[in-house]
Every structure is written in structure tokens, then in C-alpha cells.
Amino acid sequence: MITLSGVKKSFGNNHVLRGVDLEIARGTSMVIIGGSGTGKSIALKSILGLVTPDAGTIMVDGKDAATAERDAFLARFGMLFQGGALFDSLPVWHNVAFRLMRGALQRPKEEAREIAIEKLRRVGLKADVADRLPAELSGGMQKRVGLARAIAAEPEIIFFDEPTTGLDPIMSGVINDLIREIVVEMGATAMTITHDMTSVRAIADNVAMLHDGVIQWSGPVADMDQAGDPYLDQFIHGRADGPIEAVR
Amino acid sequence: MNLILRPLEALGHAFLNLLAALGRISIYAGSTLRHIFKRPFYARELAIAILNVGWLSLPVVGLTALFTGAALALQIYAGGARFNAEAVVPQIVAIGMVRELGPVLVGLMIAARVTSSIAAEIATMKVTEQIDALVTLSTHPMQYLTVPRVLAGLICVPVLVGVGDVIGILGGYTVAVATLDFNSSTYLVNTFDFLEIRDVVSSLAKGAVFGVIATLMGCYYGMNSGRGAQGVGAATKGSVEAAAILILAANFVLTWVFFSL
Ligand SMILES: Nc1ncnc2c1ncn2[C@@H]1O[C@H](COP(=O)(O)OP(=O)(O)O)[C@@H](O)[C@H]1O
């Protein structure tokens, strides 16, 4: 269970998060939607401690994330970054197996490589990409390698920052299924940021919409269409006019 | 009134900023030192850093020292001729290369070649969230990125300085023997009889200090890079400026410690 209460974060005069309250139950899939630049990525990074909130508390299973023992805390998480964030000096398989080659989860190199290739297959990549460098791959392929890295150590909690952005519709479908599978089969808790309403419906148990630094609406995905929230409505139907200004 | 105070105020601000920057750099250096002794130790990263900082810098360092030593011999010969002291060429070339020019020029070449590339690489990693990714994969950026590079600077740059000293002296020797009619064996005997242990020790010690400064500045500025391509550019520029100035300042202090105390 992840709980955010009153989380605030500003960069100078840019008040990005103005008091975010959100709960994600264990083993459920939460999808966060919202316009670009509304602070969705910052919210995920706050939970991981990559960004220090100015105010508010973040609890993971009843323990304060700010004071938790970092290594043990982070070992439970996997994260796909918005831009992939692959280490460009390392071959693809080494990126995927990074966590499996050091620390508490360390395995022999051969085994780590096998696991990496298996995870690459699950995100729709053939074994022959394993020895290439990230810079030799297309953007969509890099994204999928990032996804394979996020799931490689089978973490309990997984964050996906725009997993299907830049992928073709078929590959998006593969990734949506994969995320759903991870939640259902592995019992992981997932938090996904996406703009893609097809993904939202495919992945989410619950949906939260971030707007103007706060959670504008949150609830089960089934309630989304009848919610009657003008902001949410405008977003899910992609209308240019409505309460959300097109110029931000 | 304003005309007098404005520049003074600006000067004051610049000075305070400098002190603040030195403070942050000291804290960063202290943290690096602590992480050197923490496990795990990334031996593979150290090996790669040694290759980059040491081995691949050899051509640049060698050529710099060669031309400098050669030019030095010509200058001293021409200058010495004004008071009939042409014969001191071997001694002055040796002292000049080993005590000052060897370490300083190698240090500055390392600042140009290594500091800039470390800063640009780490800044790009920061901008593309690779540093964040490292953290989420339970790997401390200080241990994984900074410690191996700084250790490589500490180990390799004294060796590079030693190599530079020797090549510089050989450059002077070549010019002196080939064009200035010096006797080959007399030149070498004069060089090695004149050099003291202290000269060599100071040279290598300077190399070690400059190596740490150069690599540390690259890491510090890279880690503190701003966002975007502009951030990477600014970090790279800042790192080379800081490394060069700190190397020259440290050189002055070390020369004073070794030869004036
Ligand atoms: N390191 C940073 N420094 C300054 N501003 C930042 C930083 N990171 C993000 N921001 C700003 O915070 C806002 C939210 O960013 P982000 O969370 O990436 O948005 P998104 O919802 O599209 O993921 C943006 O306006 C961005 O410019």
C-alpha cells in the first residue's frame, strides 16, 4: 500500500505539486493521467526519493519513505523512466540484468544474461538485440528495453512512466497485456502514467487524474465515464475546449 | 556613489559565490573520500577509467612534453647566450620540465581532455535520467561513477607526469644535440647529476593532486548539471575552467611547500 498525503513540490515559482493525496492498494494497478507538464513524473520520482518533496508524507506499507533504509526500500521497486534512461555504455542485456549482477540479488553472469534475454522476449524483442548498444536501437525499442529492465528482478512495486508512448498500436497492445499480466500473475502493485486512453482501459484498476497540482478525480476505471467531472471528461474525450486550457 | 559601489558589490557577490562553490566542492570531495572505502567496489569501472584517463592520454601528453622541452632548450640557449651561460641548457631544461612545466602542462592537458569528457558524460547521464535509474537500481552514483574516475586520476596522472618529464627532457636533449652542438653524453650526465630526489617527488606529487582535481571537477560539474543540452554545455565549460584554475592555484601552493619552506 502506497499513500501520499499533502505532497507538495515547487521548482522556484513553478508550483508543480500543490498537495497530492493518493492511495494505491497492494496488488492493484493505478493509472495516472493528466496533461503534459502537470507533474506526473515528479510524483513518481517523489515516491522513489529521487525528488525530495517540499511538504507532505509518503508511506509505503506504513513506513515513511523519507526515513526508510534506502537499499532495502529501493530493492522492492522497478521503474521504467519516461525516456528509457538506458545506460548507453552497456550492451542491452547488461542494462536489463543490471540489478541481477550486483548486490543482494546477484547471480552468475550467464544466468543473469539468460534472464535478461527472457525478459527481452516478453517485451517483444528478439535475442539478437541483447548484444547491441542502446544507441543502436529505435526509440520504441529502447523503451521496451527499459521496460524489461524494470521487471527483470520481479519487483513488488513497479512504476511505468509512459510505457506505450512512441510505440506502434500492436506493440502498445503487447505492453498493455504485459503490465496487466504482471499485476495479475505476479501480484505486483503498479503505477502507470499514460496519455493513451486505450492503455488506461486495458491496464487500470483505478484511475487518478492530476491537474493543477492536485488529484482532480480518482476512482475505479469503470466509473470513469460516468464520473461527470468536466476536467476528466475533457481529457478522456480529447476535446480542445473545456475547463482545461489548451495553452499551458 | 553608485558608480563606485556597483563594481564593488559585483566583486563581493562573485567572491561569495566562489566561497560557496569551494564549500560545495569540499563537501563533494569529502563524500567521495568516504565512498572510496565503501563496498561494493567497482573494479571494472576503475579499469575503464584507467584506460581513459591514463593510457589514452599518453599521445597527447607525450607530444605536449616533447615540443615544450624542445622549445625550452632553444629559449634557454638563446637567453643564456646573452651572458655566456649557454652551457646551463641541460640543467635548466631538467629543472623547468620536472618542477614546473611537466606537471602543469600535463595537468592542463588532462583538464582539457579528461575533465571535459567526464563532465559531458556524467551530465548527459544526469539529463537523460540515467543517474536516477542508477539510484533506483540500488547503485550509488558516487561509488559507481565518481570513485573509479577519481582513483584513476590519482593513479594515472603521476605516471603521465613522470612520462612527460622524461619526454620533455628528451625533447630538449634532441634539439640541443642535433642543432646546438651539445655533446650527447655530457648533456645526459649534466641532467641527471643536477636533478634531486626532491624535484622528482614534487613532480609526481603535483601529478597526483592535479589528477584528483581534474577528475573530481569533471564528476562534480557533471553531477550538478542543469537540464538539457545547454546544461551539459555549461557543466563541461565550468568543469574545465574550475579544473584549470584549481590546478594552477594548487601548483603555486605545492611549489611553495616543496621549495620555499
Ligand atoms: N529538475 C527540475 N527542475 C526544474 N523544473 C522541473 C524539474 N523537473 C521537472 N520540472 C518541471 O516540473 C513540471 C512537471 O514535470 P513532469 O513531472 O516531468 O511533468 P509530466 O506530468 O509531463 O510528467 C514541468 O513544468 C517541469 O518543467
Ligand SMILES: [Mg+2]
Ligand atoms: Mg512525465
